[in-house]
Amino acid sequence: MKESAICPRLAKAMELLGKRWTTLILYQLLEGPQRFNEIESALPVSGRLLSERLKELEKEGIVERKVYTEVPVRVEYFLTDKGNALEGAIREVEKWSQCWIK
Amino acid sequence: MKESAICPRLAKAMELLGKRWTTLILYQLLEGPQRFNEIESALPVSGRLLSERLKELEKEGIVERKVYTEVPVRVEYFLTDKGNALEGAIREVEKWSQCWIK
DNA sequence: TCAACTTGCTTACTTTTCGTAACTAGATGT
DNA sequence: ACATCTAGTTACGAAAAGTAAGCAAGTTGA
Numbered sequence: 001m002k003e004s005a006i007c008p009r010l011a012k013a014m015e016l017l018g019k020r021w022t023t024l025i026l027y028q029l030l031e032g033p034q035r036f037n038e039i040e041s042a043l044p045v046s047g048r049l050l051s052e053r054l055k056e057l058e059k060e061g062i063v064e065r066k067v068y069t070e071v072p073v074r075v076e077y078f079l080t081d082k083g084n085a086l087e088g089a090i091r092e093v094e095k096w097s098q099c100w101i102k
Numbered sequence: 103m104k105e106s107a108i109c110p111r112l113a114k115a116m117e118l119l120g121k122r123w124t125t126l127i128l129y130q131l132l133e134g135p136q137r138f139n140e141i142e143s144a145l146p147v148s149g150r151l152l153s154e155r156l157k158e159l160e161k162e163g164i165v166e167r168k169v170y171t172e173v174p175v176r177v178e179y180f181l182t183d184k185g186n187a188l189e190g191a192i193r194e195v196e197k198w199s200q201c202w203i204k
Numbered sequence: 205t206c207a208a209c210t211t212g213c214t215t216a217c218t219t220t221t222c223g224t225a226a227c228t229a230g231a232t233g234t
Numbered sequence: 235a236c237a238t239c240t241a242g243t244t245a246c247g248a249a250a251a252g253t254a255a256g257c258a259a260g261t262t263g264a
Contacts, residue, residue, distance in 0.1 A: 005143065005144040005145070006126060006129070006130070006144060006145060007196075007199070009199040009200060009203040010126075010129065010195070010196050010199045011126065011146075012199065012203050013195055013196075013198060013199035013203055014125050014126055014195070017120075017125075017195065018119075018120060018121070018122055018123075018124070018125060018126075019120070019250095020120055020121075020250090020251075021120075022120070023116050023119075023120060024108060024112070024113065024116055024120075027108070027112065028108070035211085035212090036211075036212055036213075037210095037211065037212075040212095041107065042107040042108060043107070043108060044113075046251085046252065046253070046254090047212075047213065047214085048213090048214075048215090048251085048252080048253085048254095049250095049251070049252080050213095051212080051213060051214080052251095069260095071210085071260060071261060071262095072209085072210045072211045072212085072259080072260065072261080073210090073211060073212070073259075073260080074211080074212095075211080075212065075213090082202050085198055085201065085202055086198055088194045088197075088198070089191060089194035089195045089197075089198055092190045092191035092194045093112070093115055093116070093119065093191045094109075094112050094115075095190075095191075096115060096187055096188055096190070096191055097109070097111040097112045097114065097115035098111060099187065100184045100187055101111040101114050101115055121221095122221090122222075137240085137241090138240075138241055138242075139240070139241075142241095148222085148223060148224070148225090149241080149242065149243085150222085150223075150224085150225095150242090150243075150244090151221095151222070151223080152242095153241080153242060153243075154221095154222095171231095173231060173232060173233095173239085173240095174230085174231065174232075174238085174239045174240045174241085175230075175231080175239090175240060175241070176240075176241095177240080177241065177242090
């Protein structure tokens with residue numbers, strides 16, 4: 001990698017959001033808190049990748065994880081303030097896709 | 103891959119925009135038409151990937167390519183209407199990154 | 205008692221994509 | 235003939251993604 005002329009914050013943001021599935025996972029979570037299996041069913045992403053992405057997003061403070069020790073165990077993921085702040089961007093992409101994707 | 107519950111248009115959009123470098127390349131082109139080497143210098147992307155991405159974007163009608171047969175040859179890439187329509191989304195991500203990325 | 209089920213993952217393995225660097229094509233200039 | 239410039243392409247090892255099977259913990263059913 002060579003040095004970049006672009007803003008490092010945007011570069012960092014795109015390093016996160018540009019990863020496969022990440023934005024669709026966040027889009028899914030805009031609907032509200034959701035369980036692992038719910039997200040997995042809603043998107044064509046495998047458990048392996050979903051687990052990986054959710055960990056990354058948790059580490060970045062975009063998503064939080066809450067465990068309910070029920071039977072069987074229930075784990076819910078939801079957006080933090082930082083995550084919810086992405087709604088504008090995600091909605092813009094959604095709008096664009098409605099207008100421009102055949 | 104299994105079937106997805108989410109809107110196929112958004113899925114398609116994210117398949118494009120979610121690829122590494124794609125959004126940063128478009129961000130760069132928001133500045134105006136640019137040559138291959140200009141984009142390559144502005145971003146930490148290699149010629150190999152830049153070439154690949156620009157072809158994809160051209161195929162999707164998001165970017166256009168114009169060759170000037172000068173000495174040496176000059177090739178400029180610029181956003182189509184479809185590409186420019188992404189400005190809102192890209193600016194939202196930019197704003198988010200300014201507010202939320204350390 | 206104990207096999208079976210459920211959720212939320214993890215591991216193992218294959219295929220695809222990426223990153224780095226070297227190389228090519230076409231049109232000059234020296 | 236040889237070096238130079240832009241705009242790529244090619245080759246190849248490394249990293250990431252896709253697929254499928256396995257696992258732990260608690261509970262239910264026989």
